[in-house]
Amino acid sequence: MGPVPDGARMIAIGGGKGGVGKTFLAANVAVCIARAGYEVVVVDGDLEGANLHTCLGIPPPPRSLADFVANxxxxxxxxxxxTREPNLRLIAATHANLASAQPGHFQRVRLVSRLRQLPVDLVLIDLGAGTHPAVMDYFLVSDDGVIVFSPEPTSIENAYAFLRAAFYRRMRLGMMTHSVRALITQAMDQHNERGIRTPADLLREIETLDPGEGVRFVSTVRSFRPRLLVNEVRTAEEIKLGFSVRSVCRSYFGLDAEYLGYVNHDPGVRRSVVARRPLVDVQPDCDASVYLQRVAHKLIQGLGAPGVGPELSG
Amino acid sequence: MRSLVDETHYEVLELGREASGEEVERAYRMAQSTYAPESLATYSLLGEDDAAVLRERLELAYEVLSDPASRQRYDEVLDGHDDGGAAQERSLQLPSLESEPPAPEPLRLRAPAALPIEGFTDEEEPDAPYDGARLRRARLARGVEVDQIAEITKVNPSYLHFIEEERFDDLPASVYVRGFVTAYARCLGLDAALAASSYLERLRQHRSEAEETRSWGRG
Structure with a gap:
C-alpha cells in the first residue's frame, strides 16, 4: 500500500466476515513463506476470538498480545x-481481558511500530472479523492488505463493508484540510445529508470545495492497492468472481485492486483443522495446498532473497 | 478516477488499445457477467439502477470495439483530438454517422477453451507429468466447467469427472481414456501428448497394482 518503510514487511489478512477462512489461510501461507526460507512472525490480531495457535498445532500459549495490551x-x-516450523514464530491472542480486549489508539500505534522492529523479514497479521477501528488500522498501516471472501452474498457484503471502511479511513487520513476531512466523515454515513452515495460523488464534492485536495484524493486512491483472495471456490465461475470484484472495485471506488489468488473448497481443509495441523503439512499435494503455495509465492515477490533481510529500498 | 460513463471504450472494457478482437469479446463477456442483474460481484454495493447504467455503457463500448470499421473510426477520434472534453464528448457517440451503420458482428459462442484467464495459468512446471488434480487446476484456471468440455469433446461428463478424481476403477479401457484425456487437454490448449502419456502411465500403474493385489488374494 504505502512505500515500504524500514523494518519488517507487514501483510494483513482481513475481510470483514467471520468464518471465511482468514485464520486458516494466514496459518498456511505463513508456513509456506517460512519454508521458502524467510523469517516470519504470524500475529493473531483477533483478541476476541484467538485461534491461530490452534491452526498451527500449538497449545494455548501463556504469553500473548493481551499482555502487551494490558501493559x-x-x-x-x-x-x-x-512453532513446528523453524523459521516461523507466533504472537498469540490468547487470554485477552474480556472486559476490554481491543487496544486503544496509542497502543495500536506503538504495537505497529514494535511489530515493524521485530528482527524478521515478514510480519503477517490475521485480523479479526468486523470493521473495528483497530482492525482497520492494522489493515491500513500494512504494506499489503489482503481481503478474503468466499463466493457467497453474505461474505461479499461484509467484504465490501470492510473495503468501504478501509477506503474512507484511508482517504480521510490522506487529506490535508480540516473541511475536506469533515466532508469525508460525513460521507461515511450512508444516509448523509449531502446525498453523497459513492466515492465518485465524494470526489465531485471535494473538487468543488478544494481542487488541490481533489488531486490529492485521486493520488491517494491510486496508492491504495488491496489484494483479493477468494476462498472456498468450487467452480470455474466462482474463480472468475475475483476478476469481477476487481472490476467493481475499479468502477465503484476507482481502486486498482489486485486479484491475488484463490483456494478451492477442499475436504482436506476441515480434516486439517480438526487435526490442528496446517493443511500444507498434512496434505501438501492437494489442490488447496497447491493454491496456498501460489498465494504465498505471490506475496513474497519483491521481498528480496531469503536470509539477506527485507529489501529496504522500497 | 472518472466515473465509468466518462471513460473511453477501452477503459470501460479494461482493455489496452492494442487488444485483439478475441480479447474484446472476452472482456465484454466477463463484464457482462460482472454487471448482470443479481450478480454476486455487485451485491450490496451497486443498486440495480447503477448496474443498468453500467450495462448500457458496456453495450456501447462493445458495439464500437467489436466492429473493425467502427473501431478504426473511434481510434482516429481518440488519436486525432487531444482536446480533452470535446474528444471525450464525441467519443461517447457511435462514430458511424457519415457511413452505413455496420452490421453488428454476431456473437460467436466460441469454445471457452483457449481463453485462459490472465495471471493464473502456466504457474506449474510445463514439463511436469499430468495427474487428475493438475488437469482440474488447469481447467479451473482457464475458467472452464466440466460440462463445457463435455459439450465440446462429446465425452460423457461423468468420465471427465472420473479422470479428474482419478477414479481409475470407474474408467473404461485405457484406449478410451487416452482419447478422453487427449480431447480434454486439447480443449484447454494443454500439451495433449504429454497429458495423455503421463495420465495413461498413472492409469497403467494403478491397474497393474490392482491386478497384483487380486492375484495375491487368489494365491
Whole structure:
C-alpha cells in the first residue's frame, strides 16, 4: 500500500466476515513463506476470538498480545512462541481481558511500530472479523492488505463493508484540510445529508470545495492497492468472481485492486483443522495446498532473497 | 478516477488499445457477467439502477470495439483530438454517422477453451507429468466447467469427472481414456501428448497394482 518503510514487511489478512477462512489461510501461507526460507512472525490480531495457535498445532500459549495490551509486557520479542516450523514464530491472542480486549489508539500505534522492529523479514497479521477501528488500522498501516471472501452474498457484503471502511479511513487520513476531512466523515454515513452515495460523488464534492485536495484524493486512491483472495471456490465461475470484484472495485471506488489468488473448497481443509495441523503439512499435494503455495509465492515477490533481510529500498 | 460513463471504450472494457478482437469479446463477456442483474460481484454495493447504467455503457463500448470499421473510426477520434472534453464528448457517440451503420458482428459462442484467464495459468512446471488434480487446476484456471468440455469433446461428463478424481476403477479401457484425456487437454490448449502419456502411465500403474493385489488374494 504505502512505500515500504524500514523494518519488517507487514501483510494483513482481513475481510470483514467471520468464518471465511482468514485464520486458516494466514496459518498456511505463513508456513509456506517460512519454508521458502524467510523469517516470519504470524500475529493473531483477533483478541476476541484467538485461534491461530490452534491452526498451527500449538497449545494455548501463556504469553500473548493481551499482555502487551494490558501493559504487562512491552517487549514483543518476549511474546514470540516457537512453532513446528523453524523459521516461523507466533504472537498469540490468547487470554485477552474480556472486559476490554481491543487496544486503544496509542497502543495500536506503538504495537505497529514494535511489530515493524521485530528482527524478521515478514510480519503477517490475521485480523479479526468486523470493521473495528483497530482492525482497520492494522489493515491500513500494512504494506499489503489482503481481503478474503468466499463466493457467497453474505461474505461479499461484509467484504465490501470492510473495503468501504478501509477506503474512507484511508482517504480521510490522506487529506490535508480540516473541511475536506469533515466532508469525508460525513460521507461515511450512508444516509448523509449531502446525498453523497459513492466515492465518485465524494470526489465531485471535494473538487468543488478544494481542487488541490481533489488531486490529492485521486493520488491517494491510486496508492491504495488491496489484494483479493477468494476462498472456498468450487467452480470455474466462482474463480472468475475475483476478476469481477476487481472490476467493481475499479468502477465503484476507482481502486486498482489486485486479484491475488484463490483456494478451492477442499475436504482436506476441515480434516486439517480438526487435526490442528496446517493443511500444507498434512496434505501438501492437494489442490488447496497447491493454491496456498501460489498465494504465498505471490506475496513474497519483491521481498528480496531469503536470509539477506527485507529489501529496504522500497 | 472518472466515473465509468466518462471513460473511453477501452477503459470501460479494461482493455489496452492494442487488444485483439478475441480479447474484446472476452472482456465484454466477463463484464457482462460482472454487471448482470443479481450478480454476486455487485451485491450490496451497486443498486440495480447503477448496474443498468453500467450495462448500457458496456453495450456501447462493445458495439464500437467489436466492429473493425467502427473501431478504426473511434481510434482516429481518440488519436486525432487531444482536446480533452470535446474528444471525450464525441467519443461517447457511435462514430458511424457519415457511413452505413455496420452490421453488428454476431456473437460467436466460441469454445471457452483457449481463453485462459490472465495471471493464473502456466504457474506449474510445463514439463511436469499430468495427474487428475493438475488437469482440474488447469481447467479451473482457464475458467472452464466440466460440462463445457463435455459439450465440446462429446465425452460423457461423468468420465471427465472420473479422470479428474482419478477414479481409475470407474474408467473404461485405457484406449478410451487416452482419447478422453487427449480431447480434454486439447480443449484447454494443454500439451495433449504429454497429458495423455503421463495420465495413461498413472492409469497403467494403478491397474497393474490392482491386478497384483487380486492375484495375491487368489494365491
Amino acid at each position: 504487562r509486557e512491552e517487549d514483543l520479542v518476549k511474546l514470540l512462541v516457537e
